[in-house]
Amino acid sequence: MMSSFASAVQTVCVYAIPLIFAITLHEAAHGWAAARLGDRTALYLGRVTANPVPHIDPVGTIAVPGALLLLSALTGGGGLLFGWAKPVPINTRNFRRPLRDMMLTAAAGPAANALQMVFWLFLLKGLVGLGIYEKFVVSVCTAGISTNLMLMAFNLIPIPPLDGGRILRGLLPGRSGYWLDRAEPYGFVILVVLMMSGALSYFIAPFLWAGQAIVNAVL
Secondary structure, three states: OHHHHHHHHHHHHHHHHHHHHHHHHHHHHHHHHHHHOOOOHHHHOOOOOOOOHHHOOHHHHHHHHHHHHHHHHHHOOOOOOOOOOOOOOOOHHHOOOHHHHHHHHHHHHHHHHHHHHHHHHHHHHHHHHOOOOOHHHHHHHHHHHHHHHHHHHHHOOOOOOOHHHHHHHHHOOHHHHHHHHHHHHHHHHHHHHHHHHOOHHHHHHHHHHHHHHHHHHHO
């Protein structure tokens, strides 16, 4: 039992840095995109920063993903890993083209996760190229790849209020978009049902397989 707990703590340590940055830089990217498109609300409030502290939500950034990691490590399962930071404030009235600009602002979050995945991939490739195979360092890099892929996939689910829902809203014509807006209050309920039923794994799994294939190719 003690060995399992120690292993679980080690897993949390491996994932801590890439997970915190994956979640918080995702939100910073929303704020950066919004500022570029005319809404500087998040910028003025100090939320367009790589410093994770202003973005951290004690529950969503630390407690929930930490508990999921511990549970996954103790049970030996894979499981869904997700979390959230404090949402950056967005005032769509400052956008020149609200629907389009909100869609682009939403897309910036998953794009930030994709860029972080590329960063961890190149870092891993560089370390391997230098002959550095230290287990903890390699594990952190692979955690960075899988975590960002998982969060990107989760946020791209086309259900509001997730980023995928915002992106879909920007692409839909008026009447269809209206019905998507009506569904937003029930978005989290729908997500919980999909999670409990295991249906989300069908959407997330291909991203994780792709991440594992990338890691295997590098190593």
